[in-house]
Amino acid sequence: MGEVGVGLFNRDMIRSMKERWHDGGIGVIYVRFQSGNAAAETALQLWESGEIRLFWRQRLECDYFYLFYRQHKDEPIVTLTERAAERLLSRLTKALTKGKPEEINDGDYDVHIGIAAAYPSVLGRSSETVFFRMMLEAMEQSAYHVSLHANSKETNVETVRDPARPAMRQAAAADDSRMQEHSLRLKDKTVRIGALAVPFPIFPPRARVSEVAYLFDTNAKAQGAVIVDQGRPIGILMKEKLHQMLAGQFGLPLYWNRPVEKIMNNQPLIVDEQLPVEQVSQLAMSRDFSQLYDVVLITKDGQMAGAASIRSILECMTALRTEAARGANPLTGLPGNEEIQLELRRKIAIGKPFAVIYADLDYFKWYNDCFGFGLGDELIRYLAELLRRELDQMGCESDFVGHIGGDDFITVTCAACAEKLCQALIVKFDSGIKAFYGGVEVTTIRDRHGHIVEQEGVTLSLSLMIWDGEVPVTPEYISKFAAKLKKQAKARKGSVYVMDQITGMHLGEERK
Template sequence: MLNQIKNFPSNDMRDHLKEIIENRRLTAVFQPIISMRDGHIIGFEGLIRGPSDSLLHSPINLFKAANLNKLSVVMEQLCRQVVLETFVKLGLIGKLFLNVSPECLLKPDFKQGETLCYMQNLGINPDQVIIELTESQPTFDYNLLREATTHYREMGFEIAIDDLGEGFSGLRLWSEIRPDYVKIDKHFIQNINQDPLKLQFVQSIQKIAENAAARVIAEGIETQAELMIIKDLGIDFGQGYHIARPSSTPSVIAPIEISKALCLPGITVYPQSKSLTQNTISASRLLIEVPVVTPDTMNEEVYKIFSESPALQAIPVVKNGTPVGMINRHMLIDSFSKLYSRELYGKKACSKFMDSAPMIVDKDISIQALSHLMVASERRYLSDGFIITSKGEYIGIGTGHDLMREITQMQITAARYANPLTLLPGNVPINEHIDRLIHSQASFVVCYCDLDNFKPFNDKYGYRRGDDIIQLTGKTLSNICNPDCDFIGHIGGDDFFILFQSADWEERCQDALSEFSKLIAPFFSASDFAQGGFITADRKNEQVFQPLTTLSIGAVRIEPGIFNSHNEVSSVAAEAKKRAKAIHGNSLFIDRRHYCNETRDCHSTEECALIT
């Protein structure tokens, strides 16, 4: 469509634009902006449409053509007038978000109050209008823009910036003019329920907005899942097709299903990252700048470099920017310590002691891939380290010690957030989700799931088979969860946590036990399964009969206002799990006590209420 506009004869397009402006052939449409607390409409964004029988019906095409023909300021001025007139004519309520480009905002006629005068004639007060700045060019005169927005605020207007994250300088613009409203670009809202990175971006914007006394509007909400995530993130306002499409005759009441959904108790499950950083951290993170030598450098000079740098373990040999070798500290010093060796080789080229086959890697290789390469290579590379290049050119070295330290830290961090065996969320996300549930005043059921007689199974059948059972358990439990509202995490070993908001959670637990009992059978030999267990030796080397591995689930209903932290919830869940494990076979124990604030720390006493 844009190519059609470019190919349209320029004189004809200019005449067409002038005809549209002279005859005011524009239509205003309005899209509601709602409160994410209860769904009530707080205002409307005024949008424009060109003639329905024209290539310029789309606002993108209309303003593109106007800009090409140097009519953008005149066209924008007319659009504002049409939006203001229609807003009054329709009797719409709340705020009006009026799109204004920074270049038009700085025009003398705008600043001198032409639009304000037009509003007064229509009976619109400035405090009803939010000037929504839309980026259309990569640079601004920020000083002038800051002065202009201050001027309009003094007149009673509020300021918003549009499409944060999409334009050229959104964060700079935010910092300079300190808007009252910030609209997050729809790119970061679409599929936010499936994308941890988008979730983190929006969380960060929300945090900045709270500190900057700005209110956030999420644009482009197109699904129920996106709506509920935005609600849970504490975003103030929402806008998008799922709520309502732009209309020339918009309703002043949000759809009832939207309002009901926003008032429902409970929270959504945030998307979890399966791999935190293993594939994103590269060798460039390990880069160290060290002295380099050429193949012709004398050994005496190399020895001097080592003497002046006690921590330096290897020196790269580089010729015309390309690495050709590595000199190991201990190899050179040990050689020089031999009788007459220093006198014999000191003034000869260092290529004599150079390893001509060093490990050379590109700066973009992942840490994980580099560790696999190191493990598969000769041991000397662990002490010598490796040369790092960019497009074949030398840029520095890395050490085996730093690589191992980075890998270890990554594993520790990953284990806290995602269990490496099942890839289910680990302790940190579990605790965060419990705290979110408590903070939201939601009712939920916590289930602590644990395998019985798992260690004897490992002893008899081996740890690899044991890992297979843990993965089976994780998959079985995951399958019974509703991913939109039920959260499953893997604490470690054979322990799992489920945080249910599904009303039929008890039936789901029974399904898991039934499915587990069927799927576990092939893990045992036919004879062991037939007799219901197997023989192993205990610590005293005595033969003991061990029952088959089973699944126990301890469940506790958590009501709002009773528990204050994930630690308290974990404590009662652990007690329920203990009671479940005391039952023979695959079992579900439900703690039906009614806890209260005064007695939540004394779960074993009669004051807590009767267990049925």
């Protein structure tokens, strides 16, 4: 194994990633165990020394991140990373079984390992953004779990390999208590960055550098200090940056008695407390290399309200994605009924016009009976991907796709592009469905009653509803309205869409 770099989001790491990227991607292994687990720490060190494709590592208290690369003749990066994780698991298992059960406390030897990989095809995003997403995925995917229990007379090691199980990490004492203090309302679609705001040391612009240095020396957990002028944040000074400046040959005489405003970063990332966490994470990861790990400053009405570390943002994003995955349809990964209802209520509350498209496959039961449930699942995935792709190309930024269940889907999009979207979906679906017949020419099918019908296979029915943003409406009414349009669409032959507007007249008719 060659020299292994350390650090996160710095120039050296990004350069090392880019140098190895084009050989087939980068893999990451995430490891977590409680501090004081000497057996696991020793096993980890021994494992590191034997991994020839390991090129970067970083420890954040109880969290460890390892980056791997591949060479041209190596196996795929996913396989390479999985095998490295399996070797680590083997070492951990052997190390933990050597311990004495009577000396072990429950939970002390819980170890979680997660893996993720990214390929050159995603290089449309910046390298640092790719790595940030890989970290999130590795933390979510608790692919392996080793647990040594003390409540057994014999040493008991459990090994679980379950890629679908999220790695819900336990908080690390004081630094993570903020996650319990603030209600993130994970069931809401949007979590605001203000929920992550925690108090942060502040100094006036004319404070001496020596005062800030004293704070860092006497408070090990202080990551940095915010420079505030009349309640408004104007800069930031991170501990690592200050130590680097003072460590230079003339660092102390140059900076020690200078005002902190002279050496602070005067362009920190400052966001309003109402900004969504996901948007803040994107802004944070688009910063210059030298600022990627700086805290994010949060304001309320322009005044300093607190700060959020990259770690807290990453943890929040992990929790949000895990929560979303729980409610997602397992076949397509799209949001399920709970998220669909939340999205409709959110759109209605905004009070601006929008369109709802319900998509449904005709004669899907016939297809399942003739070609099998496996291909039936593939057909449902095809429709899900078609909806996503066409919305990306023709829709708006805030569009939504949900999977109601079976072959029923819903999309929420802007009213202006909805009809053209329906037309494009029908054209693309009819041209792509033929591949699902395996070369068989379909001219007749059997309906759900067993009757033979002249029909060239599965078709797509779309129910398009447009709301003007003014007439009172509820998600329940939208569902009823869609059911009526669905019957009209299915009564027509071929792939079609039926369009109508939700108006006061419709609501009046409903009340009669």
